[in-house]
Amino acid sequence: MPEVKTLSEGIFEITKGKKYLATKNLAPGMTVYGEKLLSIEGSEYRTWDPRRSKLGAMVLKKFRIPLGQDSKVLYLGAASGTTVSHVSDIVSGGAVYAVEFSPRSMRDLISLVARRRNLHPILADAGKPNIYAHLVEPVDVVFQDVAQPNQAEIAARNAARYLKSDGYLLLAIKARSIDTAANPKQVFRDEIKKLEEAFEPKFEILTARDLNPYHEDHLGVLAKLKE
Amino acid sequence: MKLEAWFGTLDLGEDGKVLASDPFSKNVRELALRSLSLREPGKGIPPAGFDLRSAALACGFAGSSEEYDSLLHEVTLDAAKLQISGALTPDQRIILAVEALDDVNETANVLSERLSEWYGGYFPESGLSGKALARFVAKYGSRKNVAPEDPLYAKASNSMGAELEAFDEELLKGFATSVCSLYDRRKQIEAYIESSMENIAPNLSLLAGPMLGARLISIAGSLEKLAAFPSSTIQVIGANKALFKHLRSRAPSPKHGIIFSHPLINTSPWWQRGKIARAVAAKLSLAARTDLYSGEKVPSLAEKLDAKVQQIRLMNPEPPRKKPESGLKPKGKKKRRQ
Numbered sequence A: 001m002p003e004v005k006t007l008s009e010g011i012f013e014i015t016k017g018k019k020y021l022a023t024k025n026l027a028p029g030m031t032v033y034g035e036k037l038l039s040i041e042g043s044e045y046r047t048w049d050p051r052r053s054k055l056g057a058m059v060l061k062k063f064r065i066p067l068g069q070d071s072k073v074l075y076l077g078a079a080s081g082t083t084v085s086h087v088s089d090i091v092s093g094g095a096v097y098a099v100e101f102s103p104r105s106m107r108d109l110i111s112l113v114a115r116r117r118n119l120h121p122i123l124a125d126a127g128k129p130n131i132y133a134h135l136v137e138p139v140d141v142v143f144q145d146v147a148q149p150n151q152a153e154i155a156a157r158n159a160a161r162y163l164k165s166d167g168y169l170l171l172a173i174k175a176r177s178i179d180t181a182a183n184p185k186q187v188f189r190d191e192i193k194k195l196e197e198a199f200e201p202k203f204e205i206l207t208a209r210d211l212n213p214y215h216e217d218h219l220g221v222l223a224k225l226k227e
Numbered sequence B: 001m002k003l004e005a006w007f008g009t010l011d012l013g014e015d016g017k018v019l020a021s022d023p024f025s026k027n028v029r030e031l032a033l034r035s036l037s038l039r040e041p042g043k044g045i046p047p048a049g050f051d052l053r054s055a056a057l058a059c060g061f062a063g064s065s066e067e068y069d070s071l072l073h074e075v076t077l078d079a080a081k082l083q084i085s086g087a088l089t090p091d092q093r094i095i096l097a098v099e100a101l102d103d104v105n106e107t108a109n110v111l112s113e114r115l116s117e118w119y120g121g122y123f124p125e126s127g128l129s130g131k132a133l134a135r136f137v138a139k140y141g142s143r144k145n146v147a148p149e150d151p152l153y154a155k156a157s158n159s160m161g162a163e164l165e166a167f168d169e170e171l172l173k174g175f176a177t178s179v180c181s182l183y184d185r186r187k188q189i190e191a192y193i194e195s196s197m198e199n200i201a202p203n204l205s206l207l208a209g210p211m212l213g214a215r216l217i218s219i220a221g222s223l224e225k226l227a228a229f230p231s232s233t234i235q236v237i238g239a240n241k242a243l244f245k246h247l248r249s250r251a252p253s254p255k256h257g258i259i260f261s262h263p264l265i266n267t268s269p270w271w272q273r274g275k276i277a278r279a280v281a282a283k284l285s286l287a288a289r290t291d292l293y294s295g296e297k298v299p300s301l302a303e304k305l306d307a308k309v310q311q312i313r314l315m316n317p318e319p320p321r322k323k324p325e326s327g328l329k330p331k332g333k334k335k336r337r338q
C-alpha cells in the first residue's frame, strides 16, 4: 500500500517502492516534463524531481516552504515551467504570476499553462517590474530563479512593488551566473550581503543552504523583509 | 488619481480608496491587446502594493475571486501568445535558418561518410566523395550502369569492387537520393539566408558576406544585440570556449572569433591579422548599427574598410622581430614566458 506523508502544505512524500517527492496534479492526466503520475486513493500525484527543480531541492534540504493552498506567488524566471507547474499544484486556490523573458521558453510554458487557471504567464523582463504593474497583485511569496548577475537587485525591485509586508522571498543563486571564475562560497557571501543591505527593501535572511547534491554550486535562500 | 489596470481604468482618492471605475467588457482579445499596450508604463501605473484583485471585485468586473483568476489567466495567455507570434522577427527567422543549416550540414556529412563506406565495397576506385558520390550513386546505382561517355567508365569497368545485386542496389540508390536532397536543402537554406540578409542587414551583408553576417547575428541572438556590442566583442564572437577558458584560468584572451574567417583577415600575414581584425570588427559594428537604425545600404562603408586595411598593410609590411603573441599563432601550444 503506498504511503503519503505531508512534508509541507500541498507537498508530499510518497513511498511506493521507493520514495518520491510529489504534488497533487491540478490538471489530472497531464504531465509537464516526463514526471510520473501516481494515483492513490482517488487522487493523482505528480512526482517532483529535485534535480530538475531548485524549489524541490529546497524542500528536501528542509527549508520551510511558505506556500499554502491560497498563496499568491510572483515567480521570476519561469523557464519552461518545470517548477512553476508544481507551484501551481501547491497553491491550487491561489495564483501564480509566472514571469519569463525568453520567448522560446514562454512557448513551452504556454502549452503547459492551458489547463491551470491559477497560472498567469507574463512575457517580460523581471528587471523592469513596472511593465507588469497593471497585472500583478500583492503576493505572499516572491520566488526567483533567474540565474543573472544582478539577481539581488531584481529581487529587491520586485519585492518593493509586489511583496506583502509579511511575505517571503525564496531565491536560488547560481554561483556561476554571478562570476564564472570566483569561488562559489565567496559569491554566496557577497550575494547574501547584497540582499541584506545593498538595495531597497533590505532583507532578513532566514535560511541559506547550498542545494547539494541536487544542484551543484547553487544556494537556496529564504528571506523576509527587514522590519 | 487615474490608474490603469488590466481590467479597467480606476479613479483613486487621496486615501487610496477607489472612487470611480470604468471596467471594460470581458472580451479576452480586447483585454489582451490593452494589456500589451500598458506595458510601456507611463502615467496611470498603480502604486506599489495596490490590490488589483479587490478593486476588480469591488467595481463588479469579476463576481468572484475564481472568476478573476479565470479571466486573468485567459488574458495573460492570449497576450503571451500574441507577443510570441510577433517575436519571430526577420532576424529571428535568419537565426532559425542558420541553426537548420548547421544541422543539415552535420547530417549531410555523417550520411556522406556512411555512403562512402558503404558504396566503397562495390566501387572503391571511384575517387568520389560527398555530393559528387551521392549524385553518382543516385544516378547509376551499380557501376555496371555507368554510361560510356562518363569519365569514370573505364575505372567502373575494371573495378575490384563486389557485384551490386538488385536488392542492395535499390537500397543504396534510395540512400544516395536522400543524401542528394540534403545537399539540395543546404543550397536552398543558403539562398534563403543570403536574400534575407540582403533585406534586413544589407550593410552587414556587404562587409561580412551574408553567411558570416548571419552567423554573427545568430551568435549574438539578434541584430539588435549585435548592434549593441562594442566592436571588441564582435572581434571575439564565436570564440566562446576560448573566452571561457580565459575567464577561468587567465589564459590569454582569445583573438579568434568567427570574424577570422573573413577573407580580409584570413588571407593576411599573421602579424597584420590582429590589426585588420580590429578594423573589420569596428566596421561590422557600424554596419550592424546602420542596418538596425536606417536600413539603407551605404556602399562607402566597404570602401572605407578597404582603405583602412590597405593602410594597415602599408604600415606593417614586415613581420615584427619579437615572437608573435601566442594567441595569434595557429598552434600556440607553448606557454607565454612571464
Ligand SMILES: C[S@@+](CC[C@H](N)C(=O)[O-])C[C@H]1O[C@@H](n2cnc3c(N)ncnc32)[C@H](O)[C@@H]1O
Residues within 6 Å of the ligand: A052, A053, A054, A055, A076, A077, A078, A079, A080, A081, A082, A083, A084, A099, A100, A101, A102, A105, A124, A125, A126, A127, A145, A146, A147, A148
Ligand atoms: C535557471 S532557469 C529557471 C528554471 C525554473 N525556475 C525551473 O526550475 O523550472 C532561469 C530562467 O530565467 C530566465 N530569466 C533570466 N533573466 C530574466 C529576466 N531578467 N526576466 C525574466 N526571466 C529571466 C531565463 O530565460 C531562464 O529561463
